[in-house]
Amino acid sequence: MIPSGVKVLVASHPVDFRKGPDGLLALVRDASSDPFNGALYVYRAKRADRVKIVWWDGSGVCLYLVIEGNDMIPATVRSALLPLVRQLSGLDAEIRQSDQAILALAKTDEMARRLMTVPGIGPITASALAASIQDISTFSGPREFAAFLGLTPRQNSSGGKERLGRVSKMGNRYLRKLLVVGAHAVLFHRKRSGGALRNWADRLMETKPSMLVAVATANKLARIVFALMRDATHYAGTPAYQ
Incomplete structure (x- = not known):
């Protein structure tokens, strides 16, 4: 029985219901959460x-299927969750409409279309980049552009040695977040x-922690x-969006 007072986190998108405990735990990890924190x-x-x-539950992973008449889940939990699920379903429909509108808008912009050929960059990220970066020539090179987004490591010097720390997280926070989300998508689909x-x-995942690899990506x-912005070209690798 699930005790009261437990933190509840609800996924914003539906999932493939063929997934078992391992598959769902993987989704939790992909969202950068700890599946063993008791939530x-x-x-x-x-x-x-x-x-x-x-x-x-502290000793193992429990998987419950919530349907009417499932006595394993307290009635109060069922009555609280099912209306929330229905609300999320309605929000899903609105989000899909917004996504379609953004995609249609992105397809009308030449720069956004180029950026959407890059793995991990979809219509939202491409549109945001195209709208935010009006003149790429203001940056001296790719490192300065990455630094503008806060994606370059801090440099710490000690005893004559230079060491690279965590990323600076300076610059445009929204664009940085979009690129990190896109990087997670690249990592998730890298096998397929x-x-x-x-x-x-x-190759990087073989020796480095996943979060570090995501930021590096x-x-x-x-x-x-x-x-791509500087040379007005398309990505030469496997495209993300056709």
């Missing part, structure tokens, strides 16, 4: 008529899709964006 992670089906809850960028990220994306 309830709630996932819903596309029709919003079923809910799966994955929860670490080829291309130099995904292969590079795959975002830095790489920023440098690719700079090159």
Whole structure:
């Protein structure tokens, strides 16, 4: 039985209900959360008529399927979650409409179309970059552009040695966040899709923590964006959007 007072986190998008505990835990990790922190992670089906809850009870992973008459889930939890799921389903429809409008707008912009050929960069990121960076020539090179986005590591000198720290997180926070999200998408699909960028990220994942690789990939994306904007070309690798 799930105790009261447990923190509940609800996914904003529906998931494939064929996923078991391991698949759902992987989704939690992909969202940069800790699946073993005692919180309830709630996932819903596309029709919003079923809910799966994955929860670490301290000794193992519990997976619940919330439907009417499921006595494993307290009635108060069911009555609280199901209306929320229906609301999220309605929001999904509105988000899809907004996404379609953004995609249509991005397709009318030449620069956005070029940027959408880069893995990890979709209509939202491409539109934001095209609207925010009016003149790429104001940056001396790709490193300065990445620094503008806060995606370059801090440099610390001690005893004559230069050491690279965490990224500065200076500059345009919104664009940086979009590129980091895009980097996570590149990492998530790296096994199923080829291309130099995904292969590079795959090799890096063998020796480095996933979050570090995500930031490094975002830095790489920023440098690719700079090159495409500067040279008015398309990405030569496997495109993200056709």
